[in-house]
């Protein structure tokens with residue numbers, strides 16, 4: 001049984017628990033991630049949806065999106081907690097909402113071609129133009 005990590009929104013009304021067993025972690029610089037977080041990039045970790053669950057009532061959360069692909073926010077303060085992606089089978093947990101530190105730190109930058117021009121990437125991690133592994137390397 002993996003260690004469990006707790007995560008919460010800004011106001012505390014919506015919280016979750018996730019296994020410390022992320023399969024991948026990265027910074028996403030796409031415009032959608034920048035807008036939904038208000039940050040230069042979104043650090044996130046990918047994990048099968050079954051390893052994540054809300055610990056507060058489902059009505060407290062707000063889903064944005066259609067069908068299997070959606071962002072889950074707190075319905076009160078609006079924090080983005082995680083996204084349901086990849087045909088509804090995976091969750092991308094917004095690392096900024098984790099209370100406990102995950103074992104896996106972000107390993108690369110994706111959609112670096114879309115990054116905000118005022119936010120240069122200054123670490124040594126790989127930079128992909130788009131999706132990891134299948135787009136051009138920019139570093």
Ligand SMILES: [Zn+2]
Pocket residue numbers: 009010011012013014074075076077078079
């Ligand atoms: Zn909240």
Ligand SMILES: [Zn+2]
Pocket residue numbers: 028029030031032033034042111
């Ligand atoms: Zn993104």
